[in-house]
Amino acid sequence: MHTGQCFCGEVKYEIDGELFAMYCCHCSNCRKMCGAAFTTNGSVEARAFRITHGRAIALSLRMGTRYICGECHSWVYADGTYEGTVLFPCGTLNEPPGRGIDFHCNVEFKAAWVEITDGKEQYPGFPPEERLIWRPNGD
Numbered sequence: 001m002h003t004g005q006c007f008c009g010e011v012k013y014e015i016d017g018e019l020f021a022m023y024c025c026h027c028s029n030c031r032k033m034c035g036a037a038f039t040t041n042g043s044v045e046a047r048a049f050r051i052t053h054g055r056a057i058a059l060s061l062r063m064g065t066r067y068i069c070g071e072c073h074s075w076v077y078a079d080g081t082y083e084g085t086v087l088f089p090c091g092t093l094n095e096p097p098g099r100g101i102d103f104h105c106n107v108e109f110k111a112a113w114v115e116i117t118d119g120k121e122q123y124p125g126f127p128p129e130e131r132l133i134w135r136p137n138g139d
């Protein structure tokens with residue numbers, strides 16, 4: 001289980017089990033929402049993710065819906081790239097996730113000053129579905 005929260009602590013969440021994927025996203029939405037060169041996101045099944053405190057406000061953006069804290073407005077989670085998944089910025093986790101990143105995605109849009117040197121796999125856009133969705137029973 002993992003827990004996390006927004007900047008001010010009003011919105012808190014819990015995740016059952018482990019993160020299926022953890023990756024660096026270089027898209028401009030992630031960059032601008034976090035004000036960082038890129039974000040490290042976690043991907044989990046939607047049913048494993050729940051808000052335990054506070055209210056998150058839905059923002060409808062071109063690339064899908066993202067949810068921010070109603071108080072401090074920091075980004076807490078988003079509808080996943082693929083149906084049935086949720087993604088969230090790993091910087092909101094309360095404890096270290098106990099794993100490293102799997103890959104980089106949306107590298108085509110990365111900030112000009114970023115050089116990727118960790119040797120992890122890179123995708124120009126989003127990765128194939130199997131990198132972001134856990135289907136334990138093959139369904």
Ligand SMILES: [Zn+2]
Binds near residue numbers: 007010070072073
């Ligand atoms: Zn907040």
Ligand SMILES: [Zn+2]
Binds near residue numbers: 026028029030031106
């Ligand atoms: Zn992104």
